[in-house]
Amino acid sequence: MRALVVIFTSMLILSACSDEPKSTHYLCNDRVVELAHQGARATLTLNQQTYTLNKEPSASGVKYINERVLFWSKADEAMLIVSGNKYHCQQQADAL
Numbered sequence: 001m002r003a004l005v006v007i008f009t010s011m012l013i014l015s016a017c018s019d020e021p022k023s024t025h026y027l028c029n030d031r032v033v034e035l036a037h038q039g040a041r042a043t044l045t046l047n048q049q050t051y052t053l054n055k056e057p058s059a060s061g062v063k064y065i066n067e068r069v070l071f072w073s074k075a076d077e078a079m080l081i082v083s084g085n086k087y088h089c090q091q092q093a094d095a096l
Contacts, residue, residue, distance in 0.1 A: 026073075028080050028087035035071060037064070044071055046082060 021038040034045045040055040042064045053064035053071060061074030070081040078089035 025092040026078055026080075026089035027092055028078070028089035031087070032092075033080065033087075033089060035064075035073075037062075042071070044069060044080075046080075051082075 021036050023034060023036040026033045026035065028046070031046060036043045036045075037055075042053045042055065044051045044053055044064070051066060051069045053066050053069060056063045056065050058072065061072055063070070063072040065071070068083050070079075072079050073089070073091075076091040078091070080087040080089055
């Protein structure tokens, strides 16, 4: 029994270490946006321009920001503001 607990605990620890980047696509006002996030950092690609963002505490959902961009998502919807331009976003299927 003890060996089983040790194996299970080791598997949990190893799975937590494999924090691979996750990529999600959104349709934002007829523009495709890709958000690749890993831990406290994310990269957002819009109109062939890539922005590096930092995760910010949020009471609800997930929020990433930098000096020009705010991306806030909850469930399958998101709000994106780039240099004062606001977009409403809908998460797309992974098949993009």
